[in-house]
Amino acid sequence: MFFEGSEKKIELSVKAGVGSLRALERKFWERTLALAGADIVSVMSNSYCDAYVLSESSLFVWERKILLITCGNTQLIKAAFFLIDELAVENIASFSYQRKSEFLSHLQLTRFEDDVQQLRTRLPGSAYRVGHLDGHHHYLFNSDSYDIQCPSSSLLMYHIKGNVADYLRQPTQCKSSILKQLNFAQWLPDFDFDDHLFDPCGYSINGLSGERFLTMHITPQAQSAYVSIETDINDDLKVIQLFSSMLAILQPDSWDVISVNQHLAASDYPAHVEVAHCDLALNASNDINFKHFTQRASDKLIAQVL
């Protein structure tokens, strides 16, 4: 009952005049994903974006931007090199590569430091670790040209519990019931969704509303219970409401909120303690901030028999 939900992420935008990334054939994305060790399980599109649910997380392709997220034991760094080389360094306007610390990092095929050493042979940039080695920590590499016009935020939830968490571990679960229990319709009535239920468990959902996206991935397995939501909704209040609602529904023991060019108040979150925080200026016009919270009540740990 272990699955590594912790994500790796590429955000890449191309310069104006390079041509639409959406014009690239599905075969191109399949080749990219195969290098990482993932494949496409579902796709939805609107006038702005093609959103793919993957065997491990999600891919979003806009005209000038790609957001590619993978989890498990994927080697996203291989997809990164392929994309940089195929699209050509001189056409890349902004590039970032991130990794969340894994539950079982020794099972990963590469480490972030190695990935960055290779990335730097293609693209100059800055690399950071935020958070202590003995707790949740986040790795990021940003090209010197890094520039994200749009705010975005992620909510990472660890060790979910309660009725919905229990339901997500049942063999009889179904997509429509999960979607209803997550209650997206209340907070995001203008979004269209495409979701996928994995066997024996695990749930991924992509959402689109005009240019805006949302993606959520649920790893309910008890030992590695982890849920991530990421969105570029630029209405802070809407994001806070969504995140607060998810925290109330999924009742994680602890959670991270990571925001790029966005500052979210935590006051609506369930009873919590802010354990740690970091504000990091990436360059003159982009900043990222991290906050780690735990629930207010002491977590009663059950000894795992080995």
Next chain:
Amino acid sequence: MFFEGSEKKIELSVKAGVGSLRALERKFWERTLALAGADIVSVMSNSYCDAYVLSESSLFVWERKILLITCGNTQLIKAAFFLIDELAVENIASFSYQRKSEFLSHLQLTRFEDDVQQLRTRLPGSAYRVGHLDGHHHYLFNSDSYDIQCPSSSLLMYHIKGNVADYLRQPTQCKSSILKQLNFAQWLPDFDFDDHLFDPCGYSINGLSGERFLTMHITPQAQSAYVSIETDINDDLKVIQLFSSMLAILQPDSWDVISVNQHLAASDYPAHVEVAHCDLALNASNDINFKHFTQRASDKLIAQVL
């Protein structure tokens, strides 16, 4: 500036009539330690115990009991097999093997699960993990015959800060000044001490008072800052005073208190939140309890440039 302070630990006692473990020659302990990858740097003795400061942690030898603690990349499991085989399974009254989750577990040569699989070929026993995989967690294996007559407690401190922590990172530090700043004399006037300062930093101290022991190991290196204290002082109030004093002096961001057959109140600790706890009955007459605390204030993380 990284050193893996996280410890592995063997506690082994022999049956009455087996003969004194203290009669074993220093060569025997050197052989044992060499298998793990450690050696003796200092020794002190009293009528009850021989206490060795090691290149990686400590060894205590009483007439019928051994406590062997190692850190770094040592393979304590190899020393465990040697001890079990040399002393003979039928002579062993009680055996336990523990590992604290490491800061960088991928650098370790074996994993706890592998160690236990091998241990079980020699000794039947129970194995547990306490704590989530994505946070501090503790592994323990106890032989079916496990029986510790005496209470004991450990305080594990993570990410120390303040004046004393800063001093411990300075190239000009000296043993006598560290001992004075730790203020053992106030709380443990009846203990004799033997300490060692490592180059470029790192400090170990063993203490003895009659049959009672204390051992403390300081890894001040910023990325892996970790301090452990373990003692079998059976006066709860004295232990609480000692731990509270150490917490005030070393100002860790978070800490664990792990007690065997002892229950310590946390009220005197600096402003804190109890994040998690676990009570585990090991058998009819032995229990272990774990508590994880964080300081009350949000930790301001500094992004580590890579």
